[in-house]
Amino acid sequence: MESRLKALEEKAKSEIKKADSIKVLEKARIHYLGKKGELTKILRGMGAIDAAERPRVGRIANTVRENIENELDKAMDAIKGKELENRLQLETIDVTMPGKEIKIGRRHPLTQTMDDLKDIFISMGFEVAEGPEIETVYYNFDALNAPKNHPSRDMSDTFYINENVILRTQTSPVQVRVMEKTKPPIRIVSLGRCFRNDTPDATHSPMFYQIEGLVVDRGITMGDLKGTLEVFAKHFFGPDTLIKFRPHNFPFTEPSAEVDATCFKCGGKGCGVCKGSGWMEVLGSGMVHPNVLRNCGIDPEIYSGFAFGMGIDRLAMQKYGIDDIRLLFENDMRFIDQF
């Protein structure tokens, strides 16, 4: 019996060695170790063995079983490894082929510029205010101290709906609306569409965007205007930006200033963008005119304030190097996709 067991082990081992698939191995397992398998068949003869011998033969039988099982497991692992290897081989792809396109939409470059502006001013404690695009002559001109015969009121400059109602030519009327309703301290910016009777060309558009800023409180100085705009310019145009205040005239501010910033392109050395001057005119500003404060029910003896305004289209064009304002309103997808 002992020799039969040994012979079985050898036979099984050699068969396992030859196996080349999991299926064959499973068959071998059943053939040798299954309930009706070869090993069981041999062990059925145990009854005929001397009782004293049984434990020893039993141990041998167990060893044979274990050996065959080990051999089966080893072969199984080897074949599984090989099969996996084959599968992976077959599944090889060309990883250099392009990925599946996921199209993300873009915000309009003007919106992106407005988002940047809002972020900067909100971080400086400004609240974003809104006002109507169709405005009264009172809010757009009268309350802002614009002389009755100011040319900007002409039909050649302003779109009229009737003699009292126009398309706003600036975001400044929002100042007045806010001051009428709010007590100082006031610190707002307002962004939006404005309209002027200009035939479209590379630098003009009958519709454009402006940002307006207003601060009113006790003790606000022209130095504060300078400081605030300096911080803004460094945030928006870059930390090395310098700004320059030049006297100017606006009806709603006194003193008034135009502000130049060092050219974002050349940093002030002079280039094509700044026409060699190193500077670019970026905004108009000034101390709120006492008449404007008074028109809004704020006592200029107690409060003072400053205001500033910028063309957002021009900022966006400078920032992104866009050379024709009409591109902003043509909305060619190939244009917007770039931002």
Next chain:
Amino acid sequence: MYVSMNWLKDYIDIGMDIDEFAEKMTMSGTMVEDINISGENIKDVIVGKIETVIRHPNADKLLICQVDIGKEKLQVVTGADNIAEGDYVPVAVHGAVLPGGLEIKKGEIRGEISEGMLCSAVELGIPKAVIPEKIKDGIWILDKTYPLGENIVKALDLSDEIIEFEITSNRPDCLSVIGIAREAGATLNKKVNYPKIEVRETEEKADDYISVEIEDTEGCNRYVARVIKNVKIDSSPRWMQQRLMRTGVRPINNIVDITNYVMLEYGQPLHAFDLSFIEGNKIIVRKAEDGESITTLDGIKRKPDVSMTVIADTKKSLAIAGVMGGGQSEVTENSDTILLESANFDANTTRLTSKKLSLRTEASSRFEKGVDPNIARLAADRACQLIVQLGAGEVLKGAVDVYPEEIKPHEVIVRPERINNFLGISLNNEEMVDIFKKLELGTENSGDTIKITVPTYRMDLLMEADFAEEVARIFGYDKIPPTMAKGNITVGGKPDGQIIEDIAKDLLNGMGFNEILTYSFVSPKTADMVNLDKNDTKRNMIKLINPLGDETSVMRTGLLPNMLEVAARNVNHKVENFKAFEIGQIFVPRNNPDNELPHEIPNLVIAMYGKEDFFALKGVIETLLDNLGIDEYEFVVERNNPTYHPGRCANIVVKDKTLGTIGELNPIVIENYDLNQRCYCAELDFSIMLELTRIEKSYEPLAKYPSITMDFAVVVDKAVLAKQIEDIIRTEGGNILESFKLFDVYEGDQIGKGLKNIAYTITYRDKERTLTDEEAKAVHNSILSEISEKLGGRLRQ
């Protein structure tokens, strides 16, 4: 405003180079826009005298001249025909360079040697528009003899620097050389040397010749008339011509040139009349009469209306006040006695007159900005002084000066401390007084306050803030230290609407949609283009009185037309897949447009074409609404919106509110916009979306008990809507219904004509305990029986 530096230096010693001067003027408020150097880029052009002129043997239109240039004689071939022997002319010799960069070389012209070129005024860089008639055509024949061979730039004084200043509307007093000199004086802290005006007069008196009456005191504040006899019309001297030309004025004759010269010098427009055409020896300043007409200097017959002021005699009108003189009374070579007018006309009247007549002149543009009435006499006297100086005539004694209401300098009291606090600087009273003195303002310092006397030409200085600006700009804007506003700290932020708008934009961007921005005004034709119903209220659009054109003449009542225009443009540009949205205002008129502003309502439009279908866009809308926390929305079949395909359109409804419309465009609209393909659009009222949006988030515990999922498929009539089935699922599903999903729709022969198979998977769950199969099945079965009962559905196993 152009200013010749040569001229300016008559009144003030600048003492620095032009760039430094320009920078200082800009920083004190008179912005320099441009600097032109005249006489620059001219090399080797010299004075020559023409000795002989003969015809070119080989060319009819050419002449051969022998030209004496001092040390030698040159042969020059020219095409000009205005030259004669003995003329002095500019000669560009071999190697010369002209302002345009043209280099002159010795050469042969049709077989004849030419050793240079005779030059015209244009070739020497004088702008064509200002060249006097005499030298306009052909070679510049010089007015007198000059040393032969002398450099032309030196001989003719061509070298000058011309500054172009931008004068702001509050400073009309700077529209003159004297005004600029005054600003330069304040800026550089230098004294201004004003011209000394003395007029040599004859014994005869002006008021024996003429009287003046101002009838229209609203249109005319002052009228000064002086009379000049024995006028000799001639060219004005070269120095005067050149100053005029450099300032952009064409020399005409001595009298006209003097009036222009004084206007440029002082800012006071002047006009000369030939006295022989003034009837009744009287000037009357009055309103124009109905039906009156006058032929102005430019030869055009004008019909002033009764709002306009005219200068008239006792019989007829002679000039349109402050705008342009009449042709009849124009000073000509035959004039003997002239009346010189130096008047002050009302700014607004002049502005309106000039606008109505579409006639803008140097005079009108000055009057409409405001001229100081107190310089009228001064300017008249200055002109008379020049007339005598140039030998152009004899000035009669005195002036007729009618000035009904004299304007006097006004006084303003300012508080230096307050100005300091306002600007954020700390000047003492003396420093501030010093600034005011530089500006030639009268000052009286009394400790806490300074009393300032303001000359009448400074119409802009009315209140303390105006003087703060004067202090700031002369002190230097650049010297004000930048500070941050002290006091109250404020919290920044944006309105809820903008926050929600940002979220919506992020969502749409994430789903692949680009944002567009389009004009707020559109063509009225867009109503037809998008096929609006005849009675649609969107046809009621607000009109502009003065649009740029029909295309932009009404305010939009919807965002779709612009979106479709953009889509069409992109179709044209071969953009294959288009996904875009816009959020913007639409404008809805109110009943009382004169007193009430229209409603401005934010709207959202979304459009897509390309590899898309209705359900792709519907998915976008659902995702958008879900993520804005807007639930309970429904898509309700809409068959009567003519913009859309009647079988592919739905209204988006939340409770009792209609949020908007979604659909495939009606083929008519697709054709109107030449889109050449199906296009899917949604229009939503963003103001309602803002109301419904709930962006606050809260946590709901995750499900603890298992769910049971069951499917079903039913065959129903094709006309049965998914919504009908889903309504039943919702009602019957009760509180164990967690979710459901349509996973298949099939039509085909196996199903039968006019029928469709529709399949759902439903998930049931009890949040409180484990749901049993029996419980789920009971609910599921009641759904199925309800579907078969109400919708005639046949269950498929």
